[in-house]
Amino acid sequence: MTQTQNNKGEVVVRLTDVYKAFGPKEILRGVSFELRRGKCLGIMGGSGTGKSVTLRHIIGLMQPDAGKIEVEGKDLATISRHNMQEMRKNIGYVFQEGALINWLTVAENLALPLRENTKLSADEIDAKVQEKLELVYIPDAGGKFPSEISGGMKKRVGLARALITDPDLILYDEPNAGLDPEISRSINRLMREVSDRLNVTSLVVEHRIECIQTVADEVVFLLDGHVHVRDNVKSFFQPTDPRLKEFLGV
Numbered sequence: 001m002t003q004t005q006n007n008k009g010e011v012v013v014r015l016t017d018v019y020k021a022f023g024p025k026e027i028l029r030g031v032s033f034e035l036r037r038g039k040c041l042g043i044m045g046g047s048g049t050g051k052s053v054t055l056r057h058i059i060g061l062m063q064p065d066a067g068k069i070e071v072e073g074k075d076l077a078t079i080s081r082h083n084m085q086e087m088r089k090n091i092g093y094v095f096q097e098g099a100l101i102n103w104l105t106v107a108e109n110l111a112l113p114l115r116e117n118t119k120l121s122a123d124e125i126d127a128k129v130q131e132k133l134e135l136v137y138i139p140d141a142g143g144k145f146p147s148e149i150s151g152g153m154k155k156r157v158g159l160a161r162a163l164i165t166d167p168d169l170i171l172y173d174e175p176n177a178g179l180d181p182e183i184s185r186s187i188n189r190l191m192r193e194v195s196d197r198l199n200v201t202s203l204v205v206e207h208r209i210e211c212i213q214t215v216a217d218e219v220v221f222l223l224d225g226h227v228h229v230r231d232n233v234k235s236f237f238q239p240t241d242p243r244l245k246e247f248l249g250v
């Protein structure tokens with residue numbers, strides 16, 4: 001965790017009029033929003049509206065056709081390769097599918113980003129891995145292989161791995177996908193707890209209303225390539241906008 005955590009209220013992520021098309025398919029058609037330090041922003045929208053594409057832009061895996069993406073005040077279009085690598089270390093990404101490496105143990109999966117990106121000693125890495133396993137309440141899972149653990153536990157490991165480099169910003173892509181309601185609830189509580197305890201800033205893409213209600217402070221509704229509605233989480237789920245009402249089924 002860096003010194004930045006004290007600067008509450010400053011903008012961590014800002015998208016300004018972002019456009020992205022794949023061939024003739026215009027997916028993002030002027031997306032703008034900002035996310036402030038310590039806050040959690042939910043992103044909702046129909047399948048294929050560009051939620052995952054938006055997250056990929058923020059970690060620099062995709063470049064916009066037009067518009068600007070700033071992370072920690074830096075324009076990703078002009079950032080050097082070195083600074084981009086530094087930036088990525090500061091961003092945790094929880095993948096929809098878990099994306100654990102099956103032939104490595106849980107502990108080895110967690111250690112990988114530290115082995116590749118830091119100069120920490122083996123003992124220091126072991127200590128960090130154990131600290132994160134404890135943070136997500138699976139202290140004894142380190143020696144297990146991904147095939148030996150449940151879906152809910154895999155999600156916890158995915159979260160621990162995203163947190164392993166102590167990022168200031170964490171992006172979740174459908175953290176409830178494939179989980180039953182009870183396990184989803186425990187994951188959502190854990191996400192909330194992590195963001196409160198570590199004071200991380202987060203973006204959560206999720207279809208499940210309960211997840212967004214548990215973890216987000218504000219929510220944007222993506223529609224037709226734009227942010228159609230942005231509101232605090234309470235008002236968002238008592239919508240007046242007809243298209244949002246239709247989407248939420250209320």
Ligand SMILES: Nc1ncnc2c1ncn2[C@@H]1O[C@H](COP(=O)(O)OP(=O)(O)OP(=O)(O)O)[C@@H](O)[C@H]1O
Nearest residue numbers: 022023025027045046047048049050051052053054
């Ligand atoms: N690399 C790519 N090349 C071509 N088309 C892509 C690429 N990535 C995404 N798309 C298309 O962009 C659209 C938006 O994709 P995206 O994955 O962001 O949707 P989403 O909002 O996350 O949907 P879901 O809720 O189903 O996950 C889809 O039509 C998808 O097929």
Ligand SMILES: [Mg+2]
Nearest residue numbers: 051052053173
């Ligand atoms: Mg998606």
